[in-house]
Amino acid sequence: MQIKTTSTPKDSTRGNGLIGYFINNSVAANLIMAMLLIGGFIAGIGLTAQVFPTIDPGIVTVTVPYPGATPSEVEESITRRVEEAVFGIDGVEKVISKASENTGVITIELKDFVDDAQVRDDVEAAVERLADFPPEEAEQPEVKRADTTSEVITLFVASELGERSLRLGAEKLSEALLSLPSVTLVSLVGARDYEISIEVSEEASRQFDVSIGEIATAIRRSSINLSSGELRTDAGDLLLRTDNKGKRGEDFANIVLRASNDGSILRLKDVAVIKDAFANVDLKQEYNGRTSVFVKVEKSEAEDALEIAAAVKTFLLEYEPRAGLDIGIWEDQSEILQQRLNLLVRNGVLGFALVFLFLVVMLDLRLALWVAMGVPISFLGAFLFFEPFGVNINMISLFGLIIVLGVVVDDAVVVGENIITEQETMGPGPAATLKGVAGVSSPVTVGVLTTMAAFAPLLFVTGTFGQILGAVPIVVIVVLTISLIEVFFILPSHLAHGRPWSRGPLASIQAAVGRRILNFRDQVMVPAVQACIKRRYLTLLAGISFLVLAGSLVSTGAVRFIFFPDLESDSIRATLTFPVGTPFETTETAARRIVNAAYKVDEDLGGTSFKAVSATIGGVDRSGGGPSGNRGMNTASHLASIRIQLAGEPARTLSAMELERLWRAEVGEISGVEALSFAASFFSNGPDVEFELAHQDDKSLFAAVELLKTGYTSIPSVYDVQDSFSIGKRQYDITLTKTGEAAGLLPTDVARQLRNNFFGQEVQRIQRGRDELKVMVRYPEKQRQSTRNLDDVRIRLADGTQVPLFTVASLNESRAFSSIDRVDGLRIVTVTGEVDNAVDTPSKVNAAIIKNILPELAERYPGLQINQAGQGRDESEDMASLGKMMVIAMMTIFVLLASQLRSYTQPFVVLAGVPFGAAGAIIGHYLLGYNISFISIFGIVALSGVVVNDSLVLVDQYNRNRRETNASVTEAIVAASQRRFRAIFLTTATTALGLTPMLFESSTQAQFLIPMAVSLATGIVFASVIILFLIPALVIIREDFNHRFLPSGQQARITS
DSSP: OOOOOOOOOOOOOTTSHHHHHHHSOHHHHHHHHHHHHHHHHHHHHHSOBOSSOOOOOOEEEEEEEOTTOOHHHHIIIIIHHHHHHHTTOTTEEEEEEEEETTEEEEEEEEOTTOOHHHHHHHHHHHHHTSTTOSOTTSOOOEEEEOOOOEEEEEEEEEESSOHHHHHHHHHHHHHHHHTSTTOOEEEEESOOOEEEEEEOOHHHHHHHTOOHHHHHHHHHHHSOEEEEEEEEETTEEEEEEEEOOOOSGGGGTTOEEEEOTTSOEEEHHHHOEEEEEEOSOOOEEEETTEEEEEEEEEEOTTSOHHHHHHHHHHHHHHOOOOTTEEEEEEEEHHHHHHHHHHHHHHHHHHHHHHHHHHHHHHSOHHHHHHHHTHHHHHHHHHHHHHTTTTOOBSHHHHHHHHHHHHHHHHHHHHHHHHHHHHHHHHOSSHHHHHHHHHHHHHHHHHHHHHHHHHHGGGGGOOHHHHHHHTHHHHHHHHHHHHHHHIIIIIHHHHHHSSOOOOOHHHHHHHHHHHHHHHHHIIIIIHHHHHHHHHTHHHHHHHHHHHHHHHHHHHHTTSSOBOSSOOOEEEEEEEEEEOOTTOOHHHHHHHHHHHHHHHHHHHHHTTSOSEEEEEEEEEEEEOOOSSTTOOOSEEEEEEEEEEEEEEOOTTTOOSOHHHHHHHHHHHHOOOTTOSEEEEEEESSOOOOSEEEEEEOSSHHHHHHHHHHHHHHHHTSTTEEEEEESOOEEEEEEEEEEOHHHHHTTOOHHHHHHHHIIIIIOEEEEEEEETTEEEEEEEEOOGGGGSOGGGGGGOEEEOTTSOEEEHHHHEEEEEEEEESEEEEETTEEEEEEEEEEOTTTOOHHHHHHHIIIIIHHHHHHHSTTOEEEEOHHHHHHHHHHHHHHHHHHHHHHHHHHHHHHHHTOSSHHHHHHTHHHHHHHHHHHHHHHHTOOBOHHHHHHHHHHHHHHHHHHHHHHHHHHHHHHHSOOOHHHHHHHHHHHHHHHHHHHHHHHHHHHHHHHTOOOGGGTTTHHHHHHHHHHHHHHHHIIIIIHHHHHHHHHHHHHHHSOHHHHHHHHO
C-alpha cells in the first residue's frame, strides 16, 4: 500500500546545519573518516593487551607473623587487637581476620569510591598507636593494599643436581630476566627460603654450661655493623666503625661465647653445628616428576602482557642454563590471551564478511560498501578514546564490540535505506539525501541514546563484577557515539553524489532479489499485517502466549539461569588438605596418588589431553585463576596442590570440565582427607554455596554447623560440603608444679626456655643478594622430633643450676582450633559446598537453603547469626544493584521516547517489543541447548537496543504518515510497516548473520560467549516478527483505547 505525499522541491541543502554541510563537503567527511580510521588504528596498536581487566579487590591487609604461636594466642594478641583498632576508620566496610598457627592476618574490605591509599595510611597509623604491639616474639606488622599484578608467563627450572643447585639456577634465571627492559616483576615459587641454622644440642648445652638464650645474646652482640663516630683530623674526617655482621654460616663460627680467666676461649663452633642451608619446612615442587622451581613473571596493570611474553621467549632462545638444569615454559598467559583474542577477532571478521556479502546481494554495491564501512569506522574511531577512559584490549572490551555490532549496522542500514528510498522518489542529489537523513535522524538518535541508557547502569555497578564488566558500557557508549557521527556526517556524504556502482550480473542479481523482497512485502507481509490489525486482540493474546511459553521454560527449569558460567580454563587444579598436623609423608603419599591418577586418565585418552603435570607437596600456590587471583604460597605439611596443563585443541577433544570429572573419578576417595577440591574454571570464584555462622556458645555453633552440613548433603546437586572448623595440632599445655613454684620459676621462664629450644630464637636477619635470611638458634632437628626428647630437657634456675623439665612442670595434652576466623568481631564458622550445574543451579540451591534450612537453624539455636557469603552473596548484591540501576535506565529510556514521540502512551508501544525479544532469546537458548547467564543478559540488552530502534522508526513513520497525509489510522500503520520492512529485514538478517560464526564455533574457549550470540541472533528473529505484526496491532489497540476512554480533546493531545 502506498500513500501519496506532497512533492518536495529539490532545493539546496546549504544552510541546513552540520548534516547539510557535510553532504556538500565530501572533503570534510573524508578527512573525518580518515582521522577515525588511521588515528584509531594507530591508537589500537598502542593499547595494552591482557586476558581480562585487572581487578582491584579493594582490600587492605595487616599481616603479623608470630612464630611458634598457637591460633588462640594469635587471636588474643594479634587479630582482636587490630580489629578493635581499625573499627570506625572512614572507608572500612568489613573486617575479616584469621588467626592461624604462626600468623595473624586481618583483611579490611573497603567501601566503594574511597581512597584506598588514604585508608591504608589510616590503618597503619591505627596499628602503630597500639600499646605494646606486637608481642615480643612476633614480627613487625605489614600493612599493604592488595596488589593488582597479573601473571604473564611462568617458567620451570628442573634438575636432579640437588636443592641448592636448583635454587641457584632459578635465581640466576630470575636475575637475567630482570635485566630485560620490559620485565619488572619476577618471583620464585616452590623454593624454600635460605636460613642459617645454629643448632645446639642439649648435651653440648650441659657440657659447656651455656643456654640457647646466652648463645643468642652473644651472637647479637658480636655479629653487628656499628658506626662509632668519626675523627676530624687535619687530613680529613675519618669514620670509626665495626663491620662484623655475618653474611654466611662460616662467618659465625668464631664468635666468642665465653672467655675464661685462664685465657681459654669458648667459640660458637665449639658448641654448635652451623648450617647455611634452607628453612626448616617440608616443601617439594615437581614438574613432570622432576624436582623443580617455578620462575613467575608478572606485570603491573600498565604493562603489556604480549610484549613481556615476547621478550621472555626471545631471551630463552639465547639463554644457556648451567649444566644439569632444564628450563622451559610451564604456563604462558600470552598464548591464552592470543588464542582468545584470535577467537573473537576471527568470529568478528567472518561475521562482518557475511554481513557485507549479504548487503551486496541486497543493496547496490555503493550503498552496501558504505553501510558496511560503518563498522570499522565506529570501532577504530572508538579506539581513540579507549586509553583516556582506561580501557585496553581484553576479552571484555572485544566482547563489548561484538555486542554493539548489531546496533551499529542497524543505524547505518536505517539511514542508508531511507536515503536510497528518497533518492528513488526525488532522484539522486544532496536534497534527497538530506531529506532521507532528516526523515530518520530523530528516531535513530533517540534509539541510540536508549541503548546507551540501557548499558549506562553498568558504569555504577561496584565490586568485582562491576570491575570486570565496567569496560562494556564504556565501549558501547563510545562506539555508538562514533556511529552517530558516521551515519549523519560520513555516510550521507558518500551517498549524496554519484550513481549506483553495481553493474552486469551483480546488478541483475540485486534487481531480482529486490523484486522478490518487494513481492514478499506486498503479497505476504502487508496482508498479514492487515490481518493482525483486524484481529488485533487475538494477535495480542498470541503475543502474551508467546511470553508465557518463554516464562514457563525458565520456571520449569527447561532453560536454567546460571549467573556466572564456568569459563573454560587451560589447566585443572586439585587441592588436597589433611587435618592440621598430618605428617608430610602422609600428604606426599596422597599427592602422588592424585598425580598417578592424572597420568592414568591421559593414558586412557591416548596421551593427547595433558601437556604437563606439576605437584606442590607441603604447600598451596595461591595463584588463583582469573584477573583477581591472589599471589603467594601457603606452606604446611598437610597441604598439597596438583595442577595439570592441558594440551591444545584439536589434539585434546574433551573440555576441561569433562577432564576434571574423569580425574576426580579416577582419584576416588582418599582416607583421612579433610578436603579434596578440583577446579577447571578460569575464574577462582570460590564455592557456589557459602554461609557464615556465629554464636556466643561454641557448642551451639558447632551443632548448628553440623545441622547445616546435613542440610547441604540432603540436596542432590550439592557436593564437596566442607566447613572452616578444623581441630588443630595436638599440643601440650605446661603448668608449673609446686616444686617449680618453690624454685622461684615463673610460667614465662619455662615457656621461654622451651621456645628457645624447640622453636628456636631468631637472633638477626641478614640481606644476601635479593634474599633476606633468618639466623636461628635452636635444638638440632633430631632433638625436636619426639616427645621422648622432652625427658632430656633441663630448665635453668635463677642460680644457674639446671633441673629436669618434669621436675618443675607438668604437661597435659589438648587440642584447639587449627585457625580462628572472625568477621566484624564475631567468631564465625563457614560452611561451603559446590553445585553440580548439570543437576541444578547455584542460585536455586542458595534460595532453597535460605527458604527451607536456615529458618530451622535459627529456631533451634536462638542467638545464631547466619550470613550468606562468597559467590552467592556477591551474586545477590550484584543482581540487586543491577535491578536498581535498570529502573533508572528504564525511566531514562521512557523520557527519551516520550520526548521524541510527544506522547505518554506511545513509548509503551515501542517498548513492547523488548520483552518479546527477550522471550525469543530464551526460546533460542532452549532450542540450541544453552543456559542463560549474565552473558546472555548482555545479549538481550543489546538486542533491546536494536528492537527499540526499529520499533521507534516504525512508530515515528506512522506518526509522520498521520501528520502529512489524510490516511486513516489503519492505512498509516500498514504504510509505515510497508515503508520500514526493508530496513527491519536488513537489520534482522545482518545481525543474525554477523553472529552466525560464533553460534557454530566449536572451540571450547568460545562456549563462554556463545549465549550472548544466541540472545542476539535468535532474539532478533523473533523480535522482528513482533515489530512487523504485533506493534501495528498495539498501535491500533492504543487508538481504540483513546477513542473509547478519553475525551476528544485529550485524544488529540495524546495522539499528536
